[in-house]
Amino acid sequence: MSNAQWHPTNYRTHTLGQIQSEGSDLIGQEVTIAGFLHASRGKGAICFADLRDGTGMTQIFAKSDSLGEEKLSLLQSLNRESTIQATGTVAEKRPPKVKEGETPPPPAYEVLVSDLHVIASAEAPLPLGVTDTVSVGLDTRLDNRFLDLRRAHVNAMFRLRGKVLQYGREHLINEGFVETHTPKIVATATEGGTDLFPMQYFDTPAYLNQSPQLFKQLCMSGGLERVFEVGPAFRAEKHDTYRHLNEFISFDIECSWADDNDVMGVLERMIHHIWKSIAHDDECKSHINTINDYRATQDEEPIEVIVPELPFPRVEYDDAIRIIKEKGGKIEWGDDIDAENSDLLAEDLPQFYFLPRWPMDLKPFYIHQVEGETGSTGRQLSRGFDLNFGRDELTSGGQREHRIDILCENLKDMGLDPEEFEFYVAGFRHGVPPHAGWGLGVERILMKLTGASNVRETVLFPRDRKRVCP
């Protein structure tokens, strides 16, 4: 299952995955394994128990003559999900009976146990069943997330999340980006567009940062050339939807000597790399299969990793408005494109698509504008863009305003005081490269990859309007 190198630990000589993958070489050998008691069968003179760890499953087989009466009945009386350590010899499992015409499964291996220790017994009943066929409400699941995570398809989701981040990082590093971290505790108020969580920083009022935006830009002024950051962003919006969280992880980049088109290129190449790598990674394929096995029990269509073609379609704002109007959507030039109108737009766009050249009025003060670039109504366009998938916005980005006089004007136009942003504005006073960047919602891209219909599925311990615990 995993390409990782598993060294023996104090509690086990082999992982359960190793018992299966290296089983033919281990036959007759004594091993010590450990795991969760997934299921057990047999209350008589013998007992079969399935053990599960982070690498796979293995059956242990216990008989009174090899394990002893006392430990056999201990195993038989143990509640499922208890953790145990077992020692015994590896053997090939007897193949299961198969119906005529069916192909027998590949050989599997089991451990004939000679010794057993209960590490931590599980209380019954479980707040939610790890192997139960009954479905469980999201709230119950999140209240008992540690147990929910033991379910195979939920576990697979978070292993895929790690892979998305890994391949994303890998790509950006290959394009010369340096991983950075910017502060999450900030003194200035909002850069616009959202409410912030206030907090007390010793004697000074402060906030949790809504994005690394302003600091990424200072890195450009600092000559770091190309930076990326994977970190939390906090928004105090009281939204309650399938796609919003009050704490989410943003995959952010900022790139010097580049415009909006240049960083759209970085973004589509990175997403292409992530999708392609996942489609070719055996571990990822197995996670996708696990998710699809679960989806089948819920009568949901299987998910498929379709590597998107490069370049992604680009639909400029001006054209988007025209297309939406042609399709009968209610919208005027200058309006934001809401979810319903995005549905109309996405009818002819199966996967990712860029929406470049938004009206300057709809974009934050730090977005660049090129004089003379106006839309069909004659109003000023910006070098800001979105990346959508279907109705959902995954990324917001653009070329940044590096001209200090225009930057200060933009601040004033949006009702902000340049003096409050002095720490930021100062970065433009002593030479600065033209630069561009974007922020990608990790949870949202994971939703697209895994078919999750709620963003909370993609976060271990989601923070939403009603939940700060666990």
Add this chain to the structure above:
RNA sequence: GCCCGUUUGGUGUAGAGGUUAUCAUGCAGGAUUGUCAUUCCUGCGACCCGGGUUCAAUUCCCGGAAUGGGCGCCA
């Protein structure tokens, strides 16, 4: 913030103004079994809170709380 829905064993559900409150899963006990999320038998366990209408409310009405969905805003 606005609109709509839901709330029944540990979990997920069915249902009705008067029922022994359904089913599955789980749990307990027993039988069986080189099993394959074992099979079979027996048992255990529930109507969100407050007020109102009624002879009678878990069921109808009002309020609250919790929860699900849609919208706005955003990533």
